[in-house]
Amino acid sequence: MAAEINELLEHVKLSKVHGVAHDRGSFLLSRLANYYPQRLLSCSFLAVAYRAPGQSMNIDAVNVLTKEKLGYELYGYWKLFEREDASQIVKDHIESFLSILYPEDSSIWREHLAPIGALESFAKSGKVTKRGSYISDEEMATHRNIMKDEYGPAMNWYRCAMQNLNLKDEREAKPDPKIEVPVLMIVAKEDPLSNAMAITAMRENIANLKVVEVECGYWVQVEKEEEVNTALEEFFRSAG
Template identity: 35%
Template structure:
């Protein structure tokens, strides 16, 4: 392990939950009783490492922190079966983790697929959430009839182009092996400097696979250069499991393995009463801000919407601005809890 990763993960703990799954996570108790626990949930292709700026910021301010490598990532188990990544199952595992730490409630913060995970917690274990903050991706209500092509068609009718077509590539059995072989090409577009490339070379059907197999590259964002890129490469090296396990987050939904759980959950779904923050990224051409607002608003009673002039990886591109918005929201939540 590189010195950067070794230093970052030094305070982390690894534990096997009663259900049998092993998770690696950071656990820091609050400095004072009034400070809540913050549960940070990363996205794809990431790890707890992507929250490093937030960990440093909120650790210094006395908040409790729980920051796991989610299933398929980092030092957490990486099952090969997509069914292991059912949202209801993973939500139950996070609750097991909270129970093992004797933590009753948290403020959940998600980014990208971490927002889907946060939505899963809200749908299946809402009583464990004091509040929720969604970064870049909005809340997802239960979708018992999910179909990728239907969703893409609905969004295309609003924004004028297909945005989730690349899910088809990630759904292929050998997607992980292809990405492992052409990781330099793949990462260049995932972390590209020009956010408009996502509209032309990621969103439409087939184009991300073509980009990757043709070994195309483009300049990466400045914040990804150097150590962050080296750490990412190490986290997803074939020796550490590669990208295959992480693509199961796409496979489980695209193959409709969540639909039965979603149908059951939909029977008791209700509007979210807890405070919710949605921070959209104005330059994200995949997770388009207007869509994220539209899917979140109907399901929340206490919603605050903010926007940053950033692309998809807003907590990495603009960490100070992200932290300021989060801290303001957390302070509002604390104030409401003391009323």
């Protein structure tokens, strides 16, 4: 996928760009920076941190550790997404799923999303929480028109990570984990899924790291659109 981004940039004759990513896109931007560093003027990671290549993902160990540190598993919902029946569960309870995906109060993720079994229980119960004001009816309609209530392909991101399907390629290619261009990490301070350890780990491979904290939940780019865009604009200018 990083190679495809590189080809697209070549096709439209853009030699260098500022890379910006959120959610699973942060993993793709990480690999674009590893495999095609010459394409980037800077990297900006929103809510989800840079992940160095060649590292095994043990989600069970992470959940045990975060349960000890935070009182709840951070990635319990990944365990649902890995299952073959996950997409059907979501489709059968789509209103509950979409309401918890974009909640008005992101703190409910600590109870109804992050812990193991919580998302499945919430969806199957038919509960619906108030949708965040940052997502309009029109935007939700567009989302559903794009996704068609079929989340199986999107869940492949999680399955790929949990099954370490990229690990062999990364260890054979041995891309440089260090990022030489300036990097911005925008932290969503009210995000229950925020991984402070991952953000701290970024400093091992990034010499020029700027961290900006925003008072909002996970969907930082829409919850605090103007604040995030201002931070990005200032960062792009300083990064050249």
